[in-house]
Amino acid sequence: MSRKSPPSMVWRSIGQRLTLLLALIAAVLAVLSWWMVSSFAREAAERTQDNILVASATTIAEALRSEQGVIRLELPYSAFAMLGAIGEDRVFYRVAADGTVLTGYDDLIPPTLPQSPSDVVVSTLEFRGDPVRMVTVRRTVLAGQQPVPVMVSVAQTRAGVAEIGLGLSRTAGLLSVAFFALAVGLSAFAARSSLQPLNSFAQAVTRRGPSDLRPLRRRVPDELEPLQSSLNRLMERLGQSIRRSEEFIAEAAHRVRTPLATVRAQAELALHTVEKDSEREMLRRVIRAVDESSRSASQLLDHATVSFRADALAQERVDLGELAARVTASLRPTAEMKDISIRLDTAEDALVRGDAILLESALRNVLDNSVKYSPEETEIMVSLTRDEATWRLMVRDYGRGFSGEPLPELTGRFRRGRNVEKIVGSGLGLTIAEEVLQAHAGRLELSTPEDGAGACVALILPAA
């Protein structure tokens, strides 16, 4: 066969599929039970008719007697009255002794005759245009000295039986339909509730933060256990490979930085030895390029540190006031070279939870920017205020300010503003700061102060 089989039906939803399959099973069961109940009912009705016919024939047979050698029979009224019980059916009978018909319908001939007195022959045959059920019993009557077998046959049409059967079958049909409807409802419910763990599992995965690669430790049904563990293995491998590449970047940055320092020192030396202006200018460009590269390398290293430490964030108590004082102190020498004064306005007990090294790195980058992008003889204000459940560590300078571009974009990787002129930088400073704050469930807020002078950057952290 060259023809390809059509693509197997794709199910949009397991729930629908489950419901449909269960409903299909319910339908099959409903039809089956309807059929069974119907045939049982018909059989029961038929058996009832048979029993009545046997009772009727037996009652007639009991009424047989012999008088002076002649067989006499007075048909008992009850034998016929009982035949009206099943329904309005035509009734036929025949009593024959030794082949001669005593009374009844001559042409109602039983197909087989009972062989012994306890024998009852039940048969179905066509009589006067209708199918009839016929019962024949046998009784031996003494006619004179001679025992004579007398056959009593009673037959009845089957309309009543059919009607009873039909009525019950209709009832059973209605019940089956109701049963089916109930089963469909229940299967929809069953499908939904058995898919519930899957849904909540999916939600748990979706709810996770973008860099949260911790293994899932949920209690899941056995069927979902393989999914959870393979998902965990996948995340573990992913985490490992991210860590490896970060380690690789850090390693690379580190390896680049040392030779760069050597190159810079040599270039510096050469700058003092050459005389030609053009050569001096060339060497200055080399030094600048080396500065840029080394700045990039150290920022890359910092960034890698942030990614690495943020994975398993330390939860130590950090006093933001002390931290601000430390960072300010470390940057003060650089600032003083430009005659920039840094004013520090801290608060007591500004406690947050997190990694002190990372938070320091974030503040250092922000403060570094202010120093870098401010002209000489200006002021930088570092203030710490409490804002309900958060601490706001704000750095404000009176420099050139942000240059009009959308502020959120400045936190992008390697993104530098248009206002940087010749100032050395890599464009990773704000990226690092923002990632640190995000790892601490805080945020970085860039703004231009209302008076329009300088820039304002706030580090907002939840209070411990």
Added chain:
Amino acid sequence: MRRVDLTRSLSAAIAYVLASLPLGAFEIEDRRQYPGTGPDMVRVISTADLDVFEPFLLRLQQEQPEIGIDYYVASSTEVHNAIRSGAAFDIAISSAMDLQFQLANDGYAQLYQSDVTDALPAWARWRDQVFAFTAEPAVAVISRARFEGLERPQTRQELIALLRAHPDIFDASVGTYDIRVSGLGYLFATQEARNSDTFWRLSELMGQQRAALYCCSAQMIDDVASGRLVMAYNVLGSYAVERIARDDRLEILELEDYSTVMLRTAFIPRTATQSEGAALFLDRLLREGLRQTPDAWVLPPLGAADQPESSTYGPIRLGPALLVYLDRLNREAFLSAWSDAMVQ
């Protein structure tokens, strides 16, 4: 007698007789044609006398002028014979419900169903083939004059005592059906014998007192009216009521212990040719059976059977048990027992 256009009715009658004389061997007592405006004639064979049935026929024709009716009157045995021999009738009406039942049971009746048949109580129809349209009790009618001074018996027990006590009055002066001749009489007798043992004692007593035997209710009532009989036992209540209404020499003897209620039945024979006309006729007839005004016609509606005083047993059941006394052996046995009691 109705005034009809002579030539038309004559030619219709001739054409009709030539075209479709009902076949079969049976005796008719009376026959009258009621041509309608249409060409078709519904042939009815019935045990009911024209006196009784004509008002209904005229009413029917008034409502449905196109329907023509050819009405034959025959005894219940002859109605039975006619249908059994395959005579082409469109409606068979008889007071002998056992014979009617037997015909239907043996397949001589057609199925028929309509709103009217559905409205009948279940006991008044069988298999959508045989339908009852009257419920008529058997009653005793007495001559006021000859009953003068006698206390009215309330039960059959008391009636027996009365007969015993006054052989001078009752000798040869009690009339009842000759059940060897009358199908209805046989039905009344067998049902009564089944219900109560007083039947045989009463029969024996009537036999001793040389009761007169009759074929028909009408003649029995005539003889009570004339004073030839003191009492007629088991006559059709409907006939008696109708006669008493215009003859105050008669009186119905209320026997309260029980009464036998017969259903007058009709069916459409298998040999019917005018199925539409037959359906129309039957529906109209059954509506008479369901009417709320019993006095509108001599034949009482089915509702009369529901009235408490009419019967302790309810009407005779339309069912296979009716076959019992039609059985040849049973009939022979019953008739011989009856003859032994009656004809002494």
